Amino acid sequence: MTLSTPASVYYARRLRAYLSDLWERREFIWFLAVGNFQARNASTALGLFWWVLNPILLSFVYFVVFGLIFTSGRDILYLMSGMFVFHFTSQSLTGGANSVLNNVKLLANLRFPRIILPIANLLESAMGFVVSLGLVVILALAMKGHVPDVKFLLLIAAIPLQFYFNLGLGCITGRLAVPFRDVNNFIPYFNRIWLYLSPIIWPLTFLDRTPMLKALQPFNPLYSVISVYRSALLGYTLDPLDLLAFAGWALAIGTIGIGVFIKYEGNIVRHL
């Protein structure tokens, strides 16, 4: 370090080299994502349709169960929009971990920016996510005659922001899962709790009756994320604070996760 360049300059240069390397490899990322997508189709009879079918079936299960208890359960659009948004994020936790653990051969043999793996994984699930959002829009039109208004444009910011947020999470689980495989066992439980704490299967009015839950929401990134999506897709009133919180969470978690991943990716092969 005493040589000539200060550490900050050194790291800035390294980051720039890393990012340009990543950009060079964009075709690889795309082929990896599409390839995994296709491979998944190849092995099941319904193939691509599972991306839509999975969330639909899940929504249906909750609709049947919670529709009998909570009034919100009867609002299928409320339920589905929340479920799909949640799914996109919760998938990135398992997906991030698996993207690294399942590609040992690639990691051990070839040199490339390691973050390609979680990015490709996320791209793959993003394709399914966009399809499922289309489904919500169509159902909203068919069931309630809701025509997308100007708030629909929020998606232009929301999808990339959630992508960045998810990438941060996927990077964290991806890097953690390498030395601690146990991480993979915890994720489903974590996701389950996160689902129940988020405004998906219970109506927003439920918050007024449960002050504990209400006090938790400022610490739940998905609260603001889901609220913004519902404004965009279903025309709910938009609270600008939600949009702000969403952006803040995304930038913070995304940047931390990606930063940690890049900093420590050099040691991945040693643990595999």
Add this chain to the structure above:
Amino acid sequence: MNRPAILVQDVTVRFRQYSDKKPTLRRSLARMRLRESGFVEALTDVSFQVARGEAFGIIGPNGAGKSTLLRCLAGTLRPNSGKVVVNGRTSTLLQLGVGFNPELSGRRNIYLGGLANGMRKREIDELFDEIVAYAELEDAINRPVKTYSSGMFSRLAFSVSMHLEPDVLLLDEVLAVGDKGFRDKSMASMQEVLARSGTIVFVSHSLQSVSEFCDRALWLERGRVKMVGPADEVVDAYRGLTSSTGK
């Protein structure tokens, strides 16, 4: 042009020691008291150079660190200390079919494999027919790779690697792919790489192919360089030792 293709200087690689025993608190404390590091050295102070246009063999018994050394050369494993410099575009054939997805067609996998190795899509478009012809898979290219025989799979993987036009080609025990005809063809391709002053590093248990094919060789023993020199001499010395100890 005097720059060596590969320069390895005082490279040491340590791995965490795996054991069946659980790392309980008591054992960890005991280990700390005994000042045991819990690490094994896979490579210790390894140094050598490989010139451009040279075929360089690496031999040694199992567990000597040959694959670890190749991974350092491929740049996927960062040594704990020391320096590794590889000049030029490197293609690695440490394992066959890296980046391949068996569910997808041969066509799709040529793209995946090429892109994984750092090629551009455009380059692959241009070389595509050649890659398929070289692998002799014209009829099967649209079938999923999981339906291929192991020979077909190896040919496809090898063909992709040979078409990267590497300056430095790293090979790990993969020469024995396919039938006799394909082996001859792959031998010819490697001579071609050497002819345009590319460099080949070649790890093998087959001493005969090392002495026939390589100019120089390195003998690794327990992570240390035992001998570097002309391939024949190194192979003879290695043979002499292993036969006298009856291994």
